[in-house]
Amino acid sequence: MATTEVERRRGQLAALSIAAVVIVVGVPLWWRTTETYRAWLPFSQIKDLSKLQLHLSADVEVVFARGTLTPEQQKKLPLTQTQDEEHAVDENTVLRYTHEIKYRTATIMEEEALGKPTAAEADLSLHMLSESPCGSSVVYVIPEVSSLLPENVKVYIGQRRTAILRINAEMRAGKTVEQLLAVLKPQIKQVLQVMSFSHTDITAALSDRVRFNPGSKESMTHSMRAFTSSPGYEITFSLLNPDPRSHRLHWDIEGAVQTYIQPFLTKLSPLANFSIDSQMLHYAMLGVNPRYNNDRGAFILHADSLAHVINPVEARLGSNAASSNPVLNFLLYVPDAQHSPLYIQDHKKMDVPSNAFHSPRWGGIMVYNVKNLYGPEAEFPVNININMAEVMGVFLTQLRLLVGMESSPPPPGFLVAPCGSVGLADWELDRLMWSRSVENIATATTTITSLAQLLDQIGNIVINDNIAQQVSSAVTSVQLAVAELEAGNLGFALQYSKETILASEKAFFDPSLLHLLYFPDDQKFAIYIPLFLPMCVPILLSLLKMASEARRRYREKQAKKD
Amino acid sequence: MSLSDSLISFRNSFISPRFVQNSAGQFFSSGHTNNWAVLVCTSRFWFNYRHVANTLSVYRSVKRLGIPDSHIVLMLADDMACNHRNPKPATVFSHKNMELNVYGDDVEVDYRGYEVTVENFLRVLTGRLPPSTPRSKRLLSDDRSNILIYLTGHGGNGFLKFQDSEEISNVELADAFEQMWQKRRYNELLFIIDTCQGASMYERFYSPNIMALASSQVGEDSLSHQPDLAIGVHLMDRYTFYLLEFLEDIHPSSKTNMNDLFKVCPRSLCVSTPGHRTDLFLRNPESVLITDFFGSVRKVEITTEPKFSIHQSYSDSDP
Numbered sequence: 033m034a035t036t037e038v039e040r041r042r043g044q045l046a047a048l049s050i051a052a053v054v055i056v057v058g059v060p061l062w063w064r065t066t067e068t069y070r071a072w073l074p075f076s077q078i079k080d081l082s083k084l085q086l087h088l089s090a091d092v093e094v095v096f097a098r099g100t101l102t103p104e105q106q107k108k109l110p111l112t113q114t115q116d117e118e119h120a121v122d123e124n125t126v127l128r129y130t131h132e133i134k135y136r137t138a139t140i141m142e143e144e145a146l147g148k149p150t151a152a153e154a155d156l157s158l159h160m161l162s163e164s165p166c167g168s169s170v171v172y173v174i175p176e177v178s179s180l181l182p183e184n185v186k187v188y189i190g191q192r193r194t195a196i197l198r199i200n201a202e203m204r205a206g207k208t209v210e211q212l213l214a215v216l217k218p219q220i221k222q223v224l225q226v227m228s229f230s231h232t233d234i235t236a237a238l239s240d241r242v243r244f245n246p247g248s249k250e251s252m253t254h255s256m257r258a259f260t261s262s263p264g265y266e267i268t269f270s271l272l273n274p275d276p277r278s279h280r281l282h283w284d285i286e287g288a289v290q291t292y293i294q295p296f297l298t299k300l301s302p303l304a305n306f307s308i309d310s311q312m313l314h315y316a317m318l319g320v321n322p323r324y325n326n327d328r329g330a331f332i333l334h335a336d337s338l339a340h341v342i343n344p345v346e347a348r349l350g351s352n353a354a355s356s357n358p359v360l361n362f363l364l365y366v367p368d369a370q371h372s373p374l375y376i377q378d379h380k381k382m383d384v385p386s387n388a389f390h391s392p393r394w395g396g397i398m399v400y401n402v403k404n405l406y407g408p409e410a411e412f413p414v415n416i417n418i419n420m421a422e423v424m425g426v427f428l429t430q431l432r433l434l435v436g437m438e439s440s441p442p443p444p445g446f447l448v449a450p451c452g453s454v455g456l457a458d459w460e461l462d463r464l465m466w467s468r469s470v471e472n473i474a475t476a477t478t479t480i481t482s483l484a485q486l487l488d489q490i491g492n493i494v495i496n497d498n499i500a501q502q503v504s505s506a507v508t509s510v511q512l513a514v515a516e517l518e519a520g521n522l523g524f525a526l527q528y529s530k531e532t533i534l535a536s537e538k539a540f541f542d543p544s545l546l547h548l549l550y551f552p553d554d555q556k557f558a559i560y561i562p563l564f565l566p567m568c569v570p571i572l573l574s575l576l577k578m579a580s581e582a583r584r585r586y587r588e589k590q591a592k593k594d
Numbered sequence: 595m596s597l598s599d600s601l602i603s604f605r606n607s608f609i610s611p612r613f614v615q616n617s618a619g620q621f622f623s624s625g626h627t628n629n630w631a632v633l634v635c636t637s638r639f640w641f642n643y644r645h646v647a648n649t650l651s652v653y654r655s656v657k658r659l660g661i662p663d664s665h666i667v668l669m670l671a672d673d674m675a676c677n678h679r680n681p682k683p684a685t686v687f688s689h690k691n692m693e694l695n696v697y698g699d700d701v702e703v704d705y706r707g708y709e710v711t712v713e714n715f716l717r718v719l720t721g722r723l724p725p726s727t728p729r730s731k732r733l734l735s736d737d738r739s740n741i742l743i744y745l746t747g748h749g750g751n752g753f754l755k756f757q758d759s760e761e762i763s764n765v766e767l768a769d770a771f772e773q774m775w776q777k778r779r780y781n782e783l784l785f786i787i788d789t790c791q792g793a794s795m796y797e798r799f800y801s802p803n804i805m806a807l808a809s810s811q812v813g814e815d816s817l818s819h820q821p822d823l824a825i826g827v828h829l830m831d832r833y834t835f836y837l838l839e840f841l842e843d844i845h846p847s848s849k850t851n852m853n854d855l856f857k858v859c860p861r862s863l864c865v866s867t868p869g870h871r872t873d874l875f876l877r878n879p880e881s882v883l884i885t886d887f888f889g890s891v892r893k894v895e896i897t898t899e900p901k902f903s904i905h906q907s908y909s910d911s912d913p
Contacts, residue, residue: 260736342894389895391895485776540777542722
């Protein structure tokens with residue numbers, strides 16, 4: 033009797049201890065070994081990022097030249113005003129624009145500079161005096177009697193960051209300073225729309241965040257034409273020679289790139305890295321047949337057929353296999369002797385002066401006619417040196433458009449200075465930097481928030497430490513970039529925005545983040561049940577038996593007590 | 595409202611100093627600037643010849659209509675043209691009259707053989723490839739890309755079989771598309787699938803701007819077209835055969851729209867009922883051209899006169 037009791041006791045103890053081991057050691061062990069490693073992410077900060085409040089601010093100086101102000105008005109200067117504008121683009125994005133305008137009178141040296149005969153020279157001497165920091169603008173107000181600007185021109189926008197505004201005499205007569213400034217305000221605002229950031233530009237840059245808001249049609253085409261922000265771009269210059277038997281072409285591409293393109297790209301270096309290469313393709317045809325026009329005595333390529341030119345050529349173009357940067361292709365096509373000369377006509381049947389066309393987010397093609405360079409008695413193949421200046425002028429125009437420069441004409445009464453040898457005015461660079469910073473910040477915030485959402489939703493993805501670090505650094509950089517934009521430090525804002533986009537893209541596209549294979553619930557049960565059920569059933573049954581026996585004994589004890 | 599009319603009016607706006615008619619919206623109504631195609635054949639073994647032929651025929655159409663190889667990711671799970679059981683080596687035919695060799699002479703296969711796995715497919719779609727992957731194996735699309743995705747193979751209710759050893763479920767596919775949408779990797783997506791019970795694969799999509807077509811409904815099998823007694827296997831599936839026939843009539847400037855594509859292969863020819871899904875798509879299918887997805891018609895703008903003068907001798911004295 034006692035032995036069975038002892039054995040039963042031993043059996044109960046064994047079952048209890050096994051159950052204890054399973055629960056205390058087994059279950060946590062199983063839990064730890066099957067959980068996915070997820071490093072800590074700053075989810076709360078990322079949630080804050082989804083509501084984007086961008087505050088762009090720029091410093092403006094308005095300098096009054098002699099003859100624009102009455103002495104009473106002059107006494108009130110220098111004066112500072114703030115122009116503030118707020119737009120809610122959608123429920124998550126708010127844009128605020130601030131211009132901090134400082135009004136003052138011109139110094140003696142500035143007066144001397146403004147006394148130069150032409151606006152361009154004035155611009156140059158003003159620039160010699162002081163260089164405006166990145167992101168700021170200076171507007172010089174000159175009296176009506178000044179001969180600096182031509183007759184119908186009200187505003188002259190220079191190559192750097194200065195503009196010259198002509199004021200009407202009746203505007204300033206008999207007014208206090210405040211009234212004068214109020215009258216000037218819309219004019220200054222118009223100038224700043226051209227030179228500094230404008231709402232259409234910035235909303236176009238936000239197209240990543242604000243998807244279904246086309247805005248104005250110009251901004252949509254503008255946003256479609258320019259390449260998206262990328263840390264680097266590749267530019268490829270290709271010379272297409274369909275007829276090597278007739279033409280032997282020489283082009284000094286290296287020299288031309290060094291002279292014309294490189295200064296432009298160097299100036300753009302805060303935005304992105306550019307790498308350039310070139311190639312020559314022989315026997316590369318255009319793919320469309322131009323028609324011969326008897327009146328012109330030349331072959332005509334109509335604008336409608338231009339869209340089909342690019343594809344057959346693109347298949348032949350090489351590109352750098354190692355990098356994933358977007359490629360800008362610039363093609364120079366020299367028509368073959370049978371189809372020379374070849375002109376491009378627009379839809380109005382008029383010749384295109386540049387003989388070139390470009391395709392949004394792809395590049396440009398220029399047709400270069402060489403028929404006039406040799407006569408019928410020439411010995412084939414003819415050696416031809418291509419005039420790189422002409423070619424590079426066209427390519428540079430196309431490059432400007434593809435990089436994101438504004439192509440819409442300025443408002444009436446405005447005269448924009450030609451951009452000089454570099455091909456880029458300082459204020460144009462500033463505008464690009466503003467929209468680029470905003471675009472980077474918008475893209476990075478969407479990337480980070482969608483990554484956080486994704487990681488939250490899918491519990492199976494492993495989050496490694498390096499990803500967590502990338503995300504944290506991306507979040508920090510975004511906050512810094514937004515702060516710098518608010519402070520008006522354009523250079524730093526752009527730099528931080530580039531850092532944040534690099535970090536966020538790296539985190540989002542990390543190869544380890546592949547969604548672990550989806551296991552439907554029935555499959556999970558099918559795997560666990562054969563493993564755990566055979567082990568658990570005896571333990572559970574013995575526990576149940578112990579429990580029922582304990583209850584029985586307790587009831588017996590109760591019965592004995594009564 | 596044709597494309598050329600819109601080109602004309604947009605062109606006018608560039609020539610004249612002020613925008614004459616702001617029809618830029620019409621011109622860029624489809625909103626895309628480049629096209630990509632991801633064509634996947636998921637089955638291997640000689641008796642699945644028709645799946646490779648399916649994929650190659652779509653590849654051929656897409657190339658013919660203008661999408662360059664650099665923008666096509668072609669994944670073939672097996673090599674039929676150079677298979678040692680192929681009595682006509684280096685060819686893949688779509689019909690037993692052997693008129694059309696869809697293998698052609700310019701095929702660029704990006705993922706071949708055992709490289710075609712669910713993981714690689716998802717990596718291509720989401721972009722999470724190791725940094726050493728070459729450009730030709732990547733889907734480098736942006737927010738203005740229209741992407742055509744074509745899948746074929748053996749499938750069932752809610753899954754598609756890859757390589758006879760693994761499968762991709764419709765949930766994973768829908769999640770992958772959602773990740774593409776989150777990262778703005780496409781403007782519009784056309785998804786075509788030719789498998790048994792193909793409609794189940796697009797049931798779970800929830801991202802915007804996706805249009806889907808399938809060769810059969812849930813519970814139906816997609817049938818193959820005709821066998822060829824010389825080659826010994828079925829050469830092509832019915833749906834893709836009639837799709838190829840339809841696409842052979844399309845040329846780069848044709849104006850056929852999606853409603854015609856939905857009518858391809860009616861029940862009388864296909865035996866199964868092809869299905870389509872357009873509720874996630876923003877535009878009206880009638881206004882969507884076939885060439886918006888299958889071809890690559892580039893938008894073009896004329897370059898106006900440069901605004902600055904470039905001198906022959908670089909002797910400017912700008913500081």
